[in-house]
Amino acid sequence: MARIELEQIVKRFGSLTTVHGIDLTIEDGEFVVLVGPSGCGKSTTLRMIAGLEAISSGTLRIGGEVVNDHEPKHRNIAMVFQNYAIYPHLTVAQNIGFGLYTSRLSKAEKQARIRETARTLSLEPYLERRPAALSGGQRQRVAIGRAMVRDPVAFLFDEPLSNLDAQLRAQMRLEIKQLHQRLGSTIVFVTHDQVEAMSLADRIVVMREGRILQVGAPMELYNRPADIFTARFIGTPEMNMIDATIGDGRVDLGANAAAIDVSGLASLPGDLGAGRSVVLGVRPQELTLLNGEHRDFPIRIEGKVRVAEPHGSETFVLLDLPAGQIVARAPSTVSFKAGDPVFFGATAESLRIFDKQTEKLIG
Amino acid sequence: MSESTKPLASYGTIRPGRIVAWTILFLGGIVMMTPLLFMFSTSLKSAGHVYDLRLIPDQPTLANYIKVLSDGRFARWFVNSTLIATIVTLSCLFFDSLVAYTLAKFEFPGRRVVFLAILSTLMIPTEMLVIPWYLMASKLGWIDSYWGIMFPGLVTAFGVFLMKQFFETVPNDFLEAARVDGLNEFAIWWKVALPLVTPALSALAIFTFLGNWTAFFWPLIVTTDQTLYTLPVGLSSFAVEQSIQWELIMTGAALATIPTLAIFLFFQRYIVRGVMLAGVKG
Ligand SMILES: Nc1ncnc2c1ncn2[C@@H]1O[C@H](COP(=O)(O)OP(=O)(O)OP(=O)(O)O)[C@@H](O)[C@H]1O
Ligand SMILES: [Mg+2]
Numbered sequence: 001m002a003r004i005e006l007e008q009i010v011k012r013f014g015s016l017t018t019v020h021g022i023d024l025t026i027e028d029g030e031f032v033v034l035v036g037p038s039g040c041g042k043s044t045t046l047r048m049i050a051g052l053e054a055i056s057s058g059t060l061r062i063g064g065e066v067v068n069d070h071e072p073k074h075r076n077i078a079m080v081f082q083n084y085a086i087y088p089h090l091t092v093a094q095n096i097g098f099g100l101y102t103s104r105l106s107k108a109e110k111q112a113r114i115r116e117t118a119r120t121l122s123l124e125p126y127l128e129r130r131p132a133a134l135s136g137g138q139r140q141r142v143a144i145g146r147a148m149v150r151d152p153v154a155f156l157f158d159e160p161l162s163n164l165d166a167q168l169r170a171q172m173r174l175e176i177k178q179l180h181q182r183l184g185s186t187i188v189f190v191t192h193d194q195v196e197a198m199s200l201a202d203r204i205v206v207m208r209e210g211r212i213l214q215v216g217a218p219m220e221l222y223n224r225p226a227d228i229f230t231a232r233f234i235g236t237p238e239m240n241m242i243d244a245t246i247g248d249g250r251v252d253l254g255a256n257a258a259a260i261d262v263s264g265l266a267s268l269p270g271d272l273g274a275g276r277s278v279v280l281g282v283r284p285q286e287l288t289l290l291n292g293e294h295r296d297f298p299i300r301i302e303g304k305v306r307v308a309e310p311h312g313s314e315t316f317v318l319l320d321l322p323a324g325q326i327v328a329r330a331p332s333t334v335s336f337k338a339g340d341p342v343f344f345g346a347t348a349e350s351l352r353i354f355d356k357q358t359e360k361l362i363g
Numbered sequence: 364m365s366e367s368t369k370p371l372a373s374y375g376t377i378r379p380g381r382i383v384a385w386t387i388l389f390l391g392g393i394v395m396m397t398p399l400l401f402m403f404s405t406s407l408k409s410a411g412h413v414y415d416l417r418l419i420p421d422q423p424t425l426a427n428y429i430k431v432l433s434d435g436r437f438a439r440w441f442v443n444s445t446l447i448a449t450i451v452t453l454s455c456l457f458f459d460s461l462v463a464y465t466l467a468k469f470e471f472p473g474r475r476v477v478f479l480a481i482l483s484t485l486m487i488p489t490e491m492l493v494i495p496w497y498l499m500a501s502k503l504g505w506i507d508s509y510w511g512i513m514f515p516g517l518v519t520a521f522g523v524f525l526m527k528q529f530f531e532t533v534p535n536d537f538l539e540a541a542r543v544d545g546l547n548e549f550a551i552w553w554k555v556a557l558p559l560v561t562p563a564l565s566a567l568a569i570f571t572f573l574g575n576w577t578a579f580f581w582p583l584i585v586t587t588d589q590t591l592y593t594l595p596v597g598l599s600s601f602a603v604e605q606s607i608q609w610e611l612i613m614t615g616a617a618l619a620t621i622p623t624l625a626i627f628l629f630f631q632r633y634i635v636r637g638v639m640l641a642g643v644k645g
């Protein structure tokens with residue numbers, strides 16, 4: 001096990017720079033998840049850590065040692081690939097055993113390690129099978145087994161679950177989390193899927209266009225997203241975004257002024273210059289359906305139901321505002337009809353204010 | 364899957380297109396089989412009956428086989444051919460796929476130029492290469508040696524081309540996974556890449572072995588010593604020794620087809636199995 005330090009890591013492909021100086025320290029035993037849209041440099045970053053891609057500039061330390069110029073085999077890192085990369089011509093046991101290729105263990109010891117790994121991953125009955133005769137989830141477990149069988153200083157996962165169906169993905173997610181708790185290993189995990197990121201990570205690293213936007217614990221990112229991008233990326237359904245301007249100490253909602261009542265807001269955080277264009281963010285889960293009895297919310301929103309989407313335990317309602325739309329969570333016991341006017345309330349704490357230009361959180 | 368449980372649409376009905384196709388294939392088969400059948404037929408005839416063109420010999424005899432097999436020269440040529448074709452084939456499998464793998468999976472300056480240079484040699488017919496080969500062999504003292512017969516074929520542009528196409532289909536993830544697992548580049552090629560292209564290797568093995576087994580022109584030119592003759596050269600020398608002894612040539616030729624059939628049947632399994640393997644990828 002070891003800590004991994006990235007210092008001003010840059011990746012250039014010819015004249016194209018795809019990773020722009022990343023600083024990140026992954027603590028020993030930490031589970032870090034890299035998220036971001038396609039092409040933002042997640043895989044490239046991971047591959048630089050693995051040694052599969054040369055580092056254009058910057059310093060990479062693993063366990064305190066600078067490893068920029070070390071070949072992959074000298075970094076003792078294990079990697080699990082998106083399409084498993086297990087060998088069709090080898091059996092499950094041989095595939096797992098591949099991870100021990102360089103180990104000096106005796107044959108018997110290797111066999112024992114392979115068995116033990118297979119047992120951990122519930123692969124024992126399939127040891128003599130070839131990958132063709134395995135399900136997608138089993139293949140992915142073989143790939144994880146090959147990584148686990150030796151004691152790597154860190155595990156790198158590049159979207160390992162994205163080829164699995166939703167149910168299997170949820171199951172494998174749990175298994176990986178348990179594995180991490182059991183082994184206490186350092187893990188860097190790349191995913192597109194924010195649910196995966198939220199549920200697995202000790203810390204999430206949000207990337208965009210080769211830069212890190214925000215690093216933090218899942219709930220930190222959920223509650224205080226540093227910018228609009230992260231706010232939208234973390235949490236489903238997406239955070240609602242409403243355009244507004246700041247007019248001397250209050251929020252001017254323009255066309256939505258009639259539908260959104262913010263008069264209850266005591267005050268705005270200090271130095272929001274008047275006339276500034278902002279975006280207000282509220283999560284659908286932070287909206288409360290107001291019916292008949294009038295509860296006291298500083299923010300009240302009125303809209304017309306467009307569609308309601310029951311999820312079983314809750315229902316998400318898409319509302320039409322004079323300008324734009326928002327999504328709100330309502331109890332599943334309430335039914336909605338398209339066109340009905342409904343009221344939702346929100347607390348002052350749930351309101352996040354972003355600068356429209358810089359997209360940064362300002363209040 | 365429901366696919367496989369459905370009856371085949373064409374099962375039980377014979378469409379006109381099929382009949383035409385079968386007829387053409389059948390005629391083609393006859394055209395190709397005829398010389399082969401006559402070869403076997405002639406090998407069973409005595410010298411006096413060679414020009415009796417009946418397919419089934421009047422008085423079949425194994426005398427030719429006994430004569431050819433008991434002639435020490437034939438056995439020697441057979442061994443020469445086997446040895447040469449085997450070594451050249453192994454060499455091609457090894458070097459062609461090593462070069463091909465490098466060209467397919469590594470980025471280095473000049474990669475395209477090297478590949479084009481290799482490909483361009485495919486455009487030059489053997490007949491034109493024979494003279495430089497001969498000059499080379501004579502300057503280096505390789506005339507009348509196994510090495511002299513073998514050296515032009517040890518690495519082939521065709522093999523490089525064929526194998527490169529196949530290596531390109533091997534997903535990089537397979538190679539990178541091995542790299543992370545600590546294999547060196549040679550081990551990655553040997554343990555991961557090669558097993559994934561066994562169908563191509565088998566095809567290359569068949570082509571190369573057959574090509575060398577039947578090679579005539581170059582072995583004829585580079586050898587004068589009868590004991591170094593390959594089978595085709597030896598058989599043709601039979602032909603001109605006294606009068607042309609067709610029955611003996613045909614017997615030799617018939618015997619010569621045995622290893623080629625064996626090679627084909629042996630490697631064919633791998634081609635079929637390899638195709639199935641390829642379907643699993645990813
Ligand atoms: N070998 C390469 N040559 C040139 N550009 C490359 C190369 N590999 C990656 N890139 C570019 O680098 C950028 C980052 O790619 P990367 O694969 O890291 O993205 P990613 O975040 O993993 O995306 P995804 O979620 O789609 O996997 C992309 O714009 C990609 O086009
Ligand atoms: Mg990627």
